[in-house]
Amino acid sequence: MSTSQSAGHRASASRPARSGPVPTREMVWAAASRMRPYLRRTPLLRVEVDGRPLVLKLEHQQLTGSFKLRGALNALLAGDRPRRVVTASGGNHGLGVATAARLLGVPAEVYVPTTVPDGKARRIEATGATLVRHGDRYAEAAAAAVLAASGEGVRYVPAYDDPEVVVGQGTVAAEVVADLPEVDTVAVAAGGGGLAAGTVLAVGPERTVVAAEPVGCASLGHALEAGEPVDAPVNSVASSALGATRVGDHPFAVLGSAENLRSALVEDARLLAARDRLWEEFRIAAEPAAAVPFAAWLDGDVPGRLPCVVVCGANTDWAPA
Structure with missing residues (x-):
């Protein structure tokens, strides 16, 4: 229906x-x-x-x-190149941000809940990004990621609200x-x-x-x-x-x-x-x-x-x- x-x-x-x-x-x-x-x-x-x-x-x-690679890549290319990029996601967005960061030579941290599936975690880590497991729910991982991105020169890339x-x-x-x-x-x-x-x-x-x-x-x-x-x-x-x-x-x-x-x-x-x-x-x-x-x-x-x-x-x- x-x-x-x-x-x-x-x-x-x-x-x-x-x-x-x-x-x-x-x-x-x-x-x-x-x-x-x-x-x-x-x-x-x-x-x-x-x-x-x-x-x-x-x-x-x-x-x-x-x-998801497209939005992440444009977010990093549209302004001044950040010295580090942070996001929260255990799925396609996290992989997109991690890959965009690798293509541009920017260190990346991807926060995920501890329940993230092994396959998704493996793909994100394969890009060279730092995978940070935090909390049992996505909301907890996202809150930690936003806090980690508060420093100067750090770009937090949301999944869609940007x-x-x-x-x-x-x-x-x-x-x-x-x-x-x-x-x-x-x-x-x-x-x-x-x-x-x-x-x-x-x-x-x-x-x-x-x-x-x-x-x-x-x-x-x-x-x-x-x-x-x-x-x-x-x-x-x-x-x-x-x-x-x-x-x-x-x-x-x-x-x-x-x-x-x-x-x-x-x-x-x-x-x-x-x-x-x-x-x-x-x-x-x-x-x-x-x-x-x-x-x-x-x-x-x-x-x-x-x-x-x-x-x-x-x-x-x-x-x-």
């Missing part, structure tokens, strides 16, 4: 962003230019599924196995429209809102953006209903990647006033079926979160004559059914 809605009529209720630059489309294109030497330009795959045309953006083939991170994530969609201008809709997975907001900026008002979320962790959907970021429950098989309890203020400053945004909700059974179908038909080993927009497309919640679904990550240990 899925639902969809437009966000445009809620523009007057949106909250202003935190201090910092308001992300713009021009910033996305500038970020794409400055990051070009460091990133892999991931390919597009034109396919037909159930008799319908579709484009898949294979962002899971990015250097770190997910789009204008430069939003802009960096938008370069995924910038590549889509540059490589295939005929695409009229771009569908992405939404967690804290960084990728969705960056996509809205990159594609412009002439194209539709679908932000797809699991029913059990829909922080953006709750925010759009309330007209501002609010706390939302987290209960989904995709919550390890899309489990933000609250959409970020910076992303919502873009998403809350976007006339071209649609929100789609997907049941867990549907996203898992979509994940397995990506493997069976295309040998794409997507993580559950990355299959959410494909599930929304299969459910008929992604309009357009030539829509593009972003397969945003493949950092998980799983075997398809």
